[in-house]
Amino acid sequence: MIDIHGFLKQTANNKKTKYIFVSGGVLSGLGKGVTAASLGVLLKEQGYSVTNIKCENYLNIDSGNINPIEHGDVFLCEDGLEADLDLGSYERFLGEKVGYRNFTTMGQIYSTVIERTKNLEYGGATVDAIPYIPEEVIRRIKNASADHDIVLIELGGTAGEYQNIVYYEAYRIMKMTLPKDVILLHVTYFPAPSHINELKSKPTQLSVKALNSMGIQPDFIVGRGELEIDEKRKEKVAYFCTMDVGDIISNPDCKSIYEIPIIFNRQHFSQKVLKKLGLKSKKIALTNWQDMVKNIYSEKEKKVKIGIIAKYITTGDYELKDSYTSLLESISHSSWHEKIEAEIIFISAENLEKNKKNAGTSLKELDGIIVPIGWGSRGVEGKIEAIRYARENKIPYLGLCYGMQLASIEFARHVAGLENANTEEIDQNAPYKVIHSIPFDEKYQKIKGDGASMRLGAYDCVLKPKTLAHEIYKKHQAFKDERQNLISERHRHRYEFNNEYRKTLEDKGFVISGTSPDDFFVEMIELPREIHPFFLATQAHPEYKSAPLKPHPIFIEYLRAIWSEKAKKKKN
Numbered sequence: 001m002i003d004i005h006g007f008l009k010q011t012a013n014n015k016k017t018k019y020i021f022v023s024g025g026v027l028s029g030l031g032k033g034v035t036a037a038s039l040g041v042l043l044k045e046q047g048y049s050v051t052n053i054k055c056e057n058y059l060n061i062d063s064g065n066i067n068p069i070e071h072g073d074v075f076l077c078e079d080g081l082e083a084d085l086d087l088g089s090y091e092r093f094l095g096e097k098v099g100y101r102n103f104t105t106m107g108q109i110y111s112t113v114i115e116r117t118k119n120l121e122y123g124g125a126t127v128d129a130i131p132y133i134p135e136e137v138i139r140r141i142k143n144a145s146a147d148h149d150i151v152l153i154e155l156g157g158t159a160g161e162y163q164n165i166v167y168y169e170a171y172r173i174m175k176m177t178l179p180k181d182v183i184l185l186h187v188t189y190f191p192a193p194s195h196i197n198e199l200k201s202k203p204t205q206l207s208v209k210a211l212n213s214m215g216i217q218p219d220f221i222v223g224r225g226e227l228e229i230d231e232k233r234k235e236k237v238a239y240f241c242t243m244d245v246g247d248i249i250s251n252p253d254c255k256s257i258y259e260i261p262i263i264f265n266r267q268h269f270s271q272k273v274l275k276k277l278g279l280k281s282k283k284i285a286l287t288n289w290q291d292m293v294k295n296i297y298s299e300k301e302k303k304v305k306i307g308i309i310a311k312y313i314t315t316g317d318y319e320l321k322d323s324y325t326s327l328l329e330s331i332s333h334s335s336w337h338e339k340i341e342a343e344i345i346f347i348s349a350e351n352l353e354k355n356k357k358n359a360g361t362s363l364k365e366l367d368g369i370i371v372p373i374g375w376g377s378r379g380v381e382g383k384i385e386a387i388r389y390a391r392e393n394k395i396p397y398l399g400l401c402y403g404m405q406l407a408s409i410e411f412a413r414h415v416a417g418l419e420n421a422n423t424e425e426i427d428q429n430a431p432y433k434v435i436h437s438i439p440f441d442e443k444y445q446k447i448k449g450d451g452a453s454m455r456l457g458a459y460d461c462v463l464k465p466k467t468l469a470h471e472i473y474k475k476h477q478a479f480k481d482e483r484q485n486l487i488s489e490r491h492r493h494r495y496e497f498n499n500e501y502r503k504t505l506e507d508k509g510f511v512i513s514g515t516s517p518d519d520f521f522v523e524m525i526e527l528p529r530e531i532h533p534f535f536l537a538t539q540a541h542p543e544y545k546s547a548p549l550k551p552h553p554i555f556i557e558y559l560r561a562i563w564s565e566k567a568k569k570k571k572n
Contacts, residue, residue: 017145018277019182021171022154023218025207026189030224033086035187035251036152037093038260042270043150044094045284052090052102053144054083055137056156057163059107064492073325076492076544077102080457085325086154092329092547093261104140106163112136130169137170150277159186160210168214175216183276186211186218187251190225190233199225201237208241219276220247228252246272256296258548261289292336292548300341304562306331307366309386311349311379327372327400330543333551334559342559349379352386359385368396368562371403373492373541377426384410391527391535396561398554399537401493404525405435407537408497408505416508418501425495434505436498455491459516461523461540462486467513468536469524476553486517489540497522497539514538534561 022036033054040050060066063074064082075088079099087098113136117127145151155171157164175182188204204221211218221237223229229250238245249267251260264270265286274281308324328344335342345366352359359382363369369390371383383402387410390397399407405423412421412434420427423435437453463470463485473479473487480488502512502522509531514524527535536554546552 017148017181018150018279019141019145019174019178020150020152020273020277021182021184022152022187023159023168023171023184023211024155024157024187025159025210026203028158030187030189031251031257032154032187033084033089034093034257034260035185035222036086036154037089038257038264039185039269039273040090040094040152041261041286041289042265042284043273045286046270046274046281048149048279049147050094050150050152051096051144051148052087052094052098052152052154053141054086054090054103054154054156055140055164055167056084056103056105057161058105058156059110060105061107061111062103062105073323073327074492075326076456076490076541078458078490082456082492084156088326088329088544089257095547095549101140101144101146104137106166109133109136109140109166129166131173133166134170134173137167138174141170141174149279159207159214165214168211168216172215180278183219183273184211184216185220185222187222187224190223190227190229192226199227199229199233201233201240204237205240217242220249220273222249222251224251226253256293258289258296259293262286262293288549295336295339298339300335300339302338302340302563303343304340304367304559304566305343305345305365306368306370306562307345307347307363307386309349309352309369309371309379309383310346311374324372326541326543326546327370329548330546330552330555331559333546333548334555336548337551337556338559338563340559340563347386349374349382349386352382353379354382356381356385359389363389363395366395367566368398368558370398370400371406371537372400372543374402375425380406380426384413388414391532394532394565396534396558396565397532397536398534398558399525400543401491401539401541404537404539405493405495405497407535408501408510408522408525409434411505411508411510412501416501416505416510418504423495432501434498434501435495437494438496454494457490458488459491459521459523459540460486460488461514462517462519463524464511464513464515467511467524468526468529468534469513469538472553472557476556478553487514489523489538489542490544491540493539497525533565534558 022032024030024032036052043050062082063084073085074082075085077083077099078097081100081103083103087103090098113132116122141153155164155167171184188207190199190201192199234245234248237248249269271281331342347362363386369386371387383406387407409421409423412418412432418432420430421432421434422430424433424437463473480486509528511526511528512522513526515522524538542552542554546555
């Protein structure tokens with residue numbers, strides 16, 4: 001067992017780090033991540049360096065192998081981490097990269113402690129969950145906080161669950177040791193039953209009692225609900241939860257999550273937090289955010305329909321959009337930037353597959369088509385049919401990861417004459433494996449379970465001059481090194497374009513516009529603009545690098561192309 005008091009005091013004395021825990025109560029999905037990210041925006045505006053760490057309950061080592069229908073979109077980080085989508089909120093709000101040190105799971109924590117026991121690192125001690133597991137949590141929090149003034153620590157799940165009690169124990173230890181440097185915000189739910197027509201505070205009171213039973217008193221309550229929390233409800237909660245009325249912060253539903261920093265700022269949230277932490281504060285304006293939100297809410301004269309050919313959208317009787325969060329956010333960022341209202345229509349790839357002959361009926365009203373990330377065979381032929389429709393009908397097309405691979409297969413089949421061309425992932429006996437697996441090479445890939453090799457994280461790409469891809473990055477000054485035509489994007493995939501088919505497809509008009517610096521990987525493909533207005537696909541994931549104040553160039557130009565083509569059709 002480590003000297004936790006000395007460990008924390010040394011950390012505090014050396015770096016003056018402040019710790020803000022963000023817990024949740026009543027129910028999941030309240031928006032702890034967005035709450036933490038929004039407060040982070042305010043603290044950053046106050047002049048402090050801020051970072052986050054997400055502490056997940058599950059035993060998975062990361063989020064990469066979790067079904068997106070079950071857990072939502074995996075957020076891919078620059079360093080290759082496959083994480084919870086809350087890390088995407090951190091990046092988009094704070095404008096700073098996050099990665100391995102910003103994410104931990106119960107699986108990681110227990111695995112580490114067990115390995116240390118096997119290596120006799122605890123000196124033969126009996127290693128119990130308490131205190132050794134909380135100590136490992138604290139180590140990870142310290143690692144995340146390196147070089148930052150403030151770290152926001154989001155605790156997964158809700159207070160009272162047995163899975164996450166060690167996270168709360170870590171908080172209790174840190175609060176006991178560094179009382180002036182550690183605070184806790186508790187995000188709870190204020191329901192407004194339709195038959196009563198008022199906000200109810202009892203769920204919040206009970207959730208705080210669950211915290212009290214662990215020896216924890218929250219410093220702030222952030223109340224989520226359909227409506228603004230009125231003074232009467234604040235007074236009631238403050239009385240029953242032994243708090244000041246001013247420490248009850250309202251976080252009502254709003255049209256855009258990007259309004260939340262503004263809502264918080266109106267309540268002087270950052271000033272109150274900094275006062276409790278003994279730090280200086282000032283009045284902040286959030287001018288950029290004010291302008292952006294005004295733009296988000298403004299009426300748009302330009303309107304387009306974009307179809308996402310999806311497979312991860314159904315959960316029971318509900319349609320789950322969380323599976324494509326980063327993609328939807330990227331489209332939104334660019335639509336606000338361009339003052340274009342983009343209506344998103346999810347189209348089931350499986351339904352297209354079952355009814356290929358009438359696929360045009362489902363697609364004819366679309367102004368643009370996107371085929372995003374995907375795995376496995378389900379719905380693949382439906383996606384290929386959608387790509388064919390986009391190519392033949394000159395509908396602006398954007399392919400992301402699988403969307404590039406399947407666009408290559410579609411071209412091989414229907415333009416290059418390679419009948420039954422396929423990906424090795426779907427048909428290992430295909431006569432033309434246009435997409436295939438490659439031997440493992442540690443300089444390119446990492447092993448991801450059961451010997452499966454993947455490319456994960458940021459990889460460089462050289463763009464071919466005078467191509468659409470090159471012009472997009474040049475126009476937006478988005479090169480990593482323009483002299484070398486070099487860009488960098490994030491990757492998350494296993495299979496690759498088969499170089500044996502490069503010449504065959506290029507001879508038929510296929511354009512390979514981006515390759516790895518050593519010319520081994522095909523990274524971007526497109527069609528000549530004389531035959532298609534916008535047909536671009538990338539093996540990478542530009543959606544993971546878009547932010548509301550800095551949309552990704554590919555999505556900006558894609559939307560411009562969609563509107564341009566729609567305007568042309570109207571004239572004709």
